[in-house]
Amino acid sequence: MTEDLNRDRWLADLRAKVDEVVASEAFARLRRGALLVDVREDNERAAGTPVGALGLSRGFLELRIEEAEPDRQREILVLCGSGQRSLLAAEALQRMGYSRVSSVAGGMGAWKAAGLPVSAGALDADAAERYARQVLLPQVGEAGQAKLGQARMVVIGAGGLGAPALLYLAAAGVGHITLIDDDRVERSNLHRQVIHADARVGLGKAESARMTLTALNPRVRVEVIPDRLRAENVEALIRDHDVVIDGADNFATRYLLAAATRRLGMPMVYAAIERFTGQASVFDPRRDESPCYRCLYPEPPSAADAPNCSEAGVLGVLPGLLGLVQATEALKLALGIGQPLVGRLLTYDALGMRFRELILRRDPRCPGCGDEAGFDGYVDLERMCAAAR
Structure with missing residues (x-):
């Protein structure tokens, strides 16, 4: 009373x-x-x-x-x-x-x-509880979270870069994730490719990643394509997506992606790693001022100048950091917030713990997007990269 x-x-x-x-x-x-x-x-x-x-x-x-x-x-x-x-x-x-x-x-x-x-x-x-802390952000809110739920992103590779990017894209609530990777899990992958597990050594990486992602967030639809990007399938596999995340470990795939995303008008979130250093950028052909991947690398470097991880080695946490940068940029693009890394190259030195930002302008003489650039076909890009290796 x-x-x-x-x-x-x-x-x-x-x-x-x-x-x-x-x-x-x-x-x-x-x-x-x-x-x-x-x-x-x-x-x-x-x-x-x-x-x-x-x-x-x-x-x-x-x-x-x-x-x-x-x-x-x-x-x-x-x-x-x-x-x-x-x-x-x-x-x-x-x-x-x-x-x-x-x-x-x-x-x-x-x-x-x-x-x-x-x-x-x-x-x-379920979504209100799952994404409660993200929805609190005024730049996201319920409308932004719903937008992420409708987003379609394609990630090339479930390796060092793809693994952390995939985990956080799924956790953030990206509704549809397509994963393209034809490789299999090896024990030497596990120190950096944290989406996989020791018990899955020998399993296809795409399927291993799908198992982890659906356990993390069953609301997300994960489509796996155990194939490698080639001249004859690159456009078919990436079209109908909003963002392309480049987690490739070879120049041939990156050149194919660069050409295809430009032709299809799709943003490409790029990163690369070597030993203790990495770099990231966003190439968005929807923006007139945006450079493309070939503004950065007009021609593929030789194998001696750009060895892969199996040849040069890599600190395990390095791709984790760069992959998270990619996930961040992809979410910003999907939400339409912030300032993406368009026209900027972010570089990271793990030994010195230093980030640097370099201006990357569109090159009018670029063979990919320049004023007189032409497209001779994807097969020629594969041949060019094969010659460099």
Whole structure:
């Protein structure tokens, strides 16, 4: 009894400080330009939220409201499940200096009862919980997470670069991942290709990676293609994807990818490693100013100048770091946020623990994208690389 009285007094005190509006009036004010903030938790909003509302959980309201709405004179309406949390949230906003704050009486229950428009939740309950910390980012949110769920990315190779990139793309919720790799797991791979396991030595890398990814996130569809990119299949295998992640370990594949992504208008997220150093960039033919891979390497270097890992060796953690850079760039491209590594080459020296950024401009004389560049066919690219080796 005493607890009920104390609760009633607490609510009465809050209502004396905070204006309340009925749901229909809140909707009218929303249409006139007020900001409606739904302070319910992510899993509650997954079932639906008022059309036009900003989802911002109560626990993060004070931390994030200024980024979402810096104007303290704008009218703000706060909604929760039943109308109690919104009173607390409205009071908190008043203390922060927001002068026109009201709570929606009855919360989401009253909103639905009034027949007001509700948008279907962008995320179901599992997704809302799984991606909760990522959805908190204003640059992502529920809409961005849903966009990742619809994204299609193709990763070339489940090796040193592909392994970490694949793990984090799947964990982030990329909806469709195509993995192209015809190699098999060897014990010498395991110090750097962390997507595989000792028990899978001898198994195809594509299938081994699929097993790990589906165990990590069963929501992601992983399509495996145990084949090698060649002149006759490169376009067919990568088309219909949003982003191409280059995890190849040979120049022939990279030159094929560079030409195909340019012809298909697809961004290519590039990285390469050797011993203790690595580099990464993004080549995006959708941007007029973007260079291509052949602006960086017009012709393939000789085997002596660019040995692979089996010939030169590699520090196990090195491809992990560069692969994560690739995953980061791919997610940024899918979300349309940040500044991608277009026109920039990021280099890393593990021994010195130094990052450097070099400007990489489009070369008007580039044989791949220059003013007079022509396309003689993928077979010629394979022959060119074979001659260099």
